[in-house]
Amino acid sequence: LKQHNGELKGGAKASRAGRPWVCACIIQGFKDQSEACEFESKWKNVSKKLPRKKENDDMPKHLDETSLLLLQKRQEALDRVKGLLDCGHLEIDWQLNPH
Numbered sequence: 782l783k784q785h786n787g788e789l790k791g792g793a794k795a796s797r798a799g800r801p802w803v804c805a806c807i808i809q810g811f812k813d814q815s816e817a818c819e820f821e822s823k824w825k826n827v828s829k830k831l832p833r834k835k836e837n838d839d840m841p842k843h844l845d846e847t848s849l850l851l852l853q854k855r856q857e858a859l860d861r862v863k864g865l866l867d868c869g870h871l872e873i874d875w876q877l878n879p880h
Contacts, residue, residue, distance in 0.1 A: 803877065805852055806859070810871045823866060828858035852877060 784792030785802040796802065811817040831854055856875070862868070 805855070805875065805877045807874045807876060808871055809874075812870075820862065820866060820868075820871075824855075824858055824862050827861050827865075828855055831858055 782802055782804060783789040785796040786800055787797070808820070811820065833850070833854070859873070
């Protein structure tokens, strides 16, 4: 997270656009790094294919609306990934509530 936010050297160049980053979800229990990478790749691909949600006035204001919409999209993508991969052994802990 510190690398993504530019506090430490390193990190992906693509992550510069989303600064500042916050920890929204922690997923643990992968058998190995290969499984974790497969999961991350699937989650990103599913998320990219979902349509963007439109902002509206009925949204809670605990997060700015753009961040909230992104969190909701990520959660929807995660729900779809759970149907595609065996995720029963994973512990998924949302740090921020997307609803």
